[in-house]
Amino acid sequence: MAAAICFFCGSPQSVQGKDKYLIYLSLSYSGNAWQSEAANIVKALAATPPYDKIVELREVISGTDVQAQISAYESMIAAHADGVISFPISATALNRTVKRGSQQGVLFFMYDATVTEPSAYNVSYITAGFGENTAQYLVNCLKGKGKIFLSRGVPGNSVDQRHTDGAMSIFKKYPGIQVVQEYYSYWDDRTTQQETAKALAAHPDVDGIWAQAGEYGAIQALLAARPDKLIPVTGENSNGFRLALANEDLRKRGLQGVSSGSPPATSGYAFKLMMEMLTGKRKLQTHNIQYPLPWVTADEVRTIKGDRLENGSNAFAEGTVPSSFVTESFSQAFLPEISLVSALEGKPTPGATIQPLPADVTPAPDEPNINCQNCKPPADHYKLTKVTAEVKP
16 A cells, blocks of 8 residues: 555554553444445454554444343443444433443444434534435425435434434425325335335325435336336435436436435544544544535546545446445545455455544534434534525425
8 A cells, every 4th residue: 555654653562551452343233235334444444554453353233222232332341342433223322321331431432323422422424414415406406396205214313313304404495395205214225125116106206215325226116117217316325326326328317316425434434533542642622523424416426447436536337346335435534544345345455554534523513312412403503515405495
C-alpha cells in the first residue's frame, strides 16, 4: 500500500496504556450484506498492523432480541472488555447496561444505530438527513403528486425510525403525495423484493418508492411486475442499485432515483476512533459524531474495475461484486486501509498499516430518543442539505 506511513512506530509496548486490548464486536441484526461488510471492516482493521499485535477481537451476534444483546453486553463487562464496538438493536433498552459498563471503564462505541445513554459514543450518519433529503428528491421527481410505497428497515430500530420520521416530515407537506403501502423489509434485498411484490399486487398504479437498504430488491420487483413502466425509486448504496440508476435502458423506461443512505464504513471509523482513544492518541469532546451523508444521483454514477473505489468512482462494474454489495464501505479520508478483500472477507489489505484519522470530528445535532434523552432538537431539524424543494407544498 503506497500510503504506508507508520502511525504507531515501534513495538506494542510503545503504545500508551495496555499491551493488549480486549475488544468485542457486538452485532444484533446481522442478516444482510451491509451488516457483513460493516463487521468485516472491523475485523480487517483489527488484523492490520499494528492493531494485529495489540487487539484481541471477539465477535458476538445476538440477533434482534434486545434481551440477548443486554446479556451479551453483561458478559463482555464481566470479561473486563476494554471496548465494545456495536450495532445496537435499541436506542434505549441497552442504556442501563451500557452505563454500568462505562462506569467500569468499558468504552462503548455504537456505529450506524445509536443509543441515548450519555456515556456511550455514537458514530452515525443517522443525523445527516437521509430521510428528508431522499423524500424531497422523490417528491421532486413526482412533481408533488402520486402514490408511493415506504420500504422500511427493522422495526424498533432507531435508524429506521429516524429515517421514516425525516421522510414523513416532507411527505406530510404535500397533500398530493399518498402513502398507499408501508412495509418492513429488514434492509435486505430478498425481503424487499418480496414485500414490494405484495404491495405492487395491491397497488399496481404506484408512482414511486421511497426505500431504505434493500432497494435493489424493489427494482427487481418492479422489473418482474411491470418492466415497461418503471418509476422513481430512492434508496441506499447497493452496487446493483447504482448500476441500475446508470442503466440507460432502465432510465428510458422511467427509472429515476438517488443513492444515499448508510455507509458500512461507519463501523471502521468508530473502531479507529475507539482505538485512538484507548491508545492515548485522541480525546473526544463529544459523544455523538456525525458521518457524512452519501449522495449519488444517476448522472453521478461512476464505475471502476479494481479492488477499491478511488478518483471519484462510486460503483463497481457488473460482475465485480454481488448486487447487494454496499458501495459505501470505502473512505479515502477515514479508511484508506480498506480494500475489497477487507469488506468481503474481513481480511487486511496486504502491506497496509493503520493510518491516523483526521483530527477533527463533526458533532451530531441532538436527536431526542435517538442520541439523547430529555433534549430538544435544533430549530432547523429536518432541514434539507442535499436537495432543494422544486415543488411548492
